[in-house]
Amino acid sequence: MDREHEGTTHAHHAEMEEEAPEKGQQYKEQVKETSQHAEHRPGLHTHAMADFRQRFIVSTILTIPILLLSATIQSALGFTLVFPGSDLLLFLLATAVYFYGGYPFLTGIVEELRIRLPGMMTLIAVAITVAYVYSSAALFGIVGGEGFFWELATLIDIMLLGHWIEMRSVLGASRALEELVRVMPSEAHRLQNGSIEDVAVEALRVGDRVRIRPGEKVPVDGVVVDGASTVNEAMLTGESTPVSKGPGDNVTGGSINGEGSLVAEVKKTGKETYLAQVVELVRKAQESRSRAQDLANRAAFYLVVIALSVGLITLIAWLLLGQGLGFAIERAATVMVIACPHALGLAVPLVVAVSTALAAQSGLLIRERQAFERAKDVQAVVFDKTGTLTEGRFGVTDLLPLGAIADPLEVLRLTASLEANSEHPIARGIVRSAEEKGLNLVPVSGFHAIPGKGIEGYADDAFLKVVSPGYLKEVGTEPADERVEQLKQQGKTVVFLLRDDTPIGVVALADIIRGESREAIARLKEMGIRPMMLTGDNRYVAKWVADDLGLDAYFAEVLPHEKAEKIKEVQAQYRVAMVGDGVNDAPALVQADVGIAIGAGTDVAVESADIVLVQNDPRDVADIILLSRKTYRKMGRPGAHPGGRRYLHERQYGHRRHQCEDALPALISNAAAHPLLHTPRSRRRTGITFGRRGRALRGSPHSPGDRPRTARCFVWW
Template sequence: MNHDHHADDSNGHQSHHAHMAQDFRTRFFVSLALTIPILALSPAFKSLVGLGDMLRFSFEQYALLAFATAVFIYGGKPFLTGLRDELAKRSPGMMTLVGLAITVAYGYSAAVALGLPGKTFFWEAATLIVIMLLGHWIEMRSVMAASSALEKLAALLPSTAHRRSSGGDVEDVPVSDLAPGDEIIIKPGEKIPADGRITEGESSVNEAMITGESVPVGKSAGDDVIGGAVNGEGSLTVEVAKTGDDSYLSQVISLVRQAQDSKSRSQSLADRAALWLTIIAIASGTLTLLFWFGIAGRDFVFSLERTVTVMVITCPHALGLAIPLVAAVSTSIAAQHGFLIRNRTAFEQARRIGAVLFDKTGTLTLGEFRVDAVYPVDGREEDDVLRLAASVEGHSEHPIAKGIAATAEERGITPASPQNFEAIKGKGARATVDGAEVAVVSPGYLEEQDIDPAQHLPQEALDHEGTIVHVLVDGQPAGAIALADAVRETARPAIQKLQSMGIKCMMITGDNDKTAYNVAHETGLDDYFSEVLPDRKADKVKKVQDKGIVTAMVGDGINDAPALAQADVGIAIGAGTDVAMETADLVLVKSNPGDVPAIINLAHSTRRKMLQNIFWATAYNALAIPLAAGVLAPWGIVLNPATGAVLMSLSTVIVAINARLLRISPASA
């Protein structure tokens, strides 16, 4: 199989989810439109809202039956199918309860409409169907968004490659046609289409989107390259080593899919509560019918009315809203505080987080170089050395060059206009500045020129653990500039806050150990893992999870996608890549690590509200069921189905009000 297979497979997943989301959306709007006349015609609903005998006409019951039948068959189909499937698996849950409630309410109401003495419950069944269709539509939209992350990964590879034939000619072919042993040409600025080994040429290759290493890596003959990385200024000839499912990027895609699929099997809190409510509803309804008809000897209509009242009062309007309403309010609060919730189950897990693993580049750091120190020689001033370097690098797009230029601008240093600019492949650049030849070069260039930096630089510069470039004027050392990836100002306070909450903070990075140590020391991390490639990042997350610790991963790049998906809670920095955001459960819009403890606090507050609502939705009904069953009938107190519907509606109102009270508890509470 080849790379195109992954695109086709992810498109298939996406098409399936899109179809399901569209199906729920259509059923929701059609059922909503049909429910309006049901409400207008239902005697119980009109009495509830004070309309009394308004809108009455002949054959009203048959019109109600027609509209209700349409909603029951068309809108209720997903739940009736779910009822059948859950019972077949002997795993009753929300679908069983919803399917049972609408079936009992509709079936009895249809019998009443056709002549059986009693009350109809068409509006209760219709509104329940509409609410549940809306919830499932929203859920499928979330699933669809998560699946599109695989498309973004597949799109990293170019669609064509420049393949050299045995005769030496170069032809453009689809990437899917490449095979191990083929020779391909990668021009400056192009994406590398497949894993392989360089046979000719040298260049710098930007692998940040794949490995997380922020500095472009110098490559020459004999070095390996990864498909999806971006070639720099040189032209490369590469012998293809791996394609299709064997390629590095395809393995990353597989890791993301596996983690996402395993996460989708999580069961929601609402389903667990629905299981108990289902048991209560079925048992109470059955016992009620058996008692009144079989033991007490009452007539069947009275017995059935008691049973239907029990089913209606247990009708899960409140349970259907208990979590969605709190979810909607907490999502709004989260957005106001700068983070987006994409996966509700994972967000609820955030309250149990025991360890947070951060990516380095772009997460704890800005992902941009800044000058950390300047070491002038021959009596020069620091600003003079920085000015010369900025004059040469001012028009380059290389990350180191941009870092030097940005620091010079921040310090108010005005660079000169360079002449005769020339790039030194993989080693730096040179230009004429103020009449002198100025070169900004790597340590490797100094080695080639037999220049020993120890002869002119202080020991502090030689020991610096950041990235070093040297400035030469007419071939002689003028100074050195040390650069480092700037740590975010909010990183250390965020880590201190998390640690105060009893949460371990660690870092996973593709960078070298020295760089990782510096960032870990500066931010106060508990531990770190360096030189970790993406396929190993997910393993590091799993290693922490295997200790029984609920783990969060915070990252920003495609290289973090498998780890984000593997984590119990995946958190993407908003300034990162689309695939990181779409693989993650939560997105920090402001790219602020300080939002991580705020997420955990909001998760705690949200959990409390959900438990309160679920307790009310279940306990209220459980307490009302004996009344509906007729436990006080010997004393002349009997609830009819209409009164049961009012009590059921009251529980829904209380749940809704309680959900809105979450606004009183801010994210920082």
């Protein structure tokens, strides 16, 4: 950033700091760094956004009389405006636009030449300088021909407008993060010695307790120690549904408390907070240079060299063909202007800034830009099972009545009534399933644990047991039921409900598959990506999950230290993204082409991951890959054919009519496919009609009339 721009940026943030002085220096520094303009080539943006806007407005106002005084415009519109001193006025107006409006480009070329890296500014500056010098010489009779001050002025206007819009977009992306910091409250209600005192947020320390009243914003990252409420975390994770919070639950600074009152203990302050980490991650991602950006910069350099060379060749060629100096200079300048690849250099930093800010607002945090770039080429996604595709907790999947009981829910009700007295994970899963179904549990008396085998007690006027298959084998009462064997082969955990030592029901449990997982897998397949799974579970469980979700492949019974080797095997065929929790899967995340940590919550500093997904939603994997594809598709569009944006050929009707007609065949192959050329307006303007497959049916220009006049033959695509 140059000093002028830097000063403007600092002034902007000084104003913000005056509005909210209590927000804490750590946040101000984060935003100040993040909100600065995305990195551009030196000299590309040497002025602040307000300066570009002012120069554009002034230059546009001056361009209006320039257009009215230009012979070409008068001829095209059929009027004449000539008075004593009109030529001098035209020259003075054009001079003002050239020096005032063209100042950023004229100073930009100096900077680019100083570092020996000519770029877009060099090409623009050369083009407008050639146009200005030639038009001035033609106006005062030094060279023959007609000047084109109006083209010079409109070119400068367009370039100023483009840079202003681009700068607004980039700064707007940074302001999106700035808004995250603005939502932080300036004060907190600290509890101390039984009383409440209002203190600045930056005065809080780890271990302090704060009161969060209904409707207030949470001032800190902490854990709830008292109270119950719902908290809206939409501004942090993008999830609009309020989340229930109670003792032991984490709360994040900036989220909005609901109708209840909470007491939270401070766990993180300063740069350790979730919000500060998000801002820092996005700032680094926006500053990091991707491979596409390096390629764009190199391409811009070579395009500048080519454009200048072709412009010089054009000048020499027309002179050798016997045309006048004015005719040759005008075409040389035109070639240099229309070949300008400025969009190529502007697109990359603009899209980088917008994509990272957009992702952060949705809970998709990009830590490594080159990995984000690689995500667009991912061919296979390997998921960890537990906690990623599944919920990581037991849930009831099957209920089988046996013997006297016919109602599956009665099996669940009695089993849950007995298990309500146990803290075993299987017991909690059974009780939770019964509560979700709204079943009323019955009281239990005489509860006892059968060590390693199950539990027993009296309920519903009967002696009940909930036991493992091993217990039934020992006592010799295991039922011969094919359905039970099928459940075991699927890798599910099976428990039996006994009444008076007789099996009356079976409850099967498994790690619950997330409801979002099926949609996530389906979306990846629609995108042409192969979904796979990696798990340490046995092959029966892995097969059941893979079949249920429709995975293309799975790897079972893989130990944590073996996961990286499995990723290597998949990489022999595909470009791979690994999705895991960032802890047990760290080696595999590092080995993969793209490592994605899912369900990070407020722990966004997962060192082993390239991309961090805040929410535990596997659908976000498809979102981040799709965002990568769209981001780099946007980057590529401006550079596809910078010289094909416009073809402009000036000619004289009459004896030089063939010059425009002879140029048309060279354009048809590139232009015919563009849909804009198949509209009635385009056919009227170009005099070209295209048939099926873009074939030109006729290419004759408009009737020349009786007298030679200056006109143009346009083809746009």
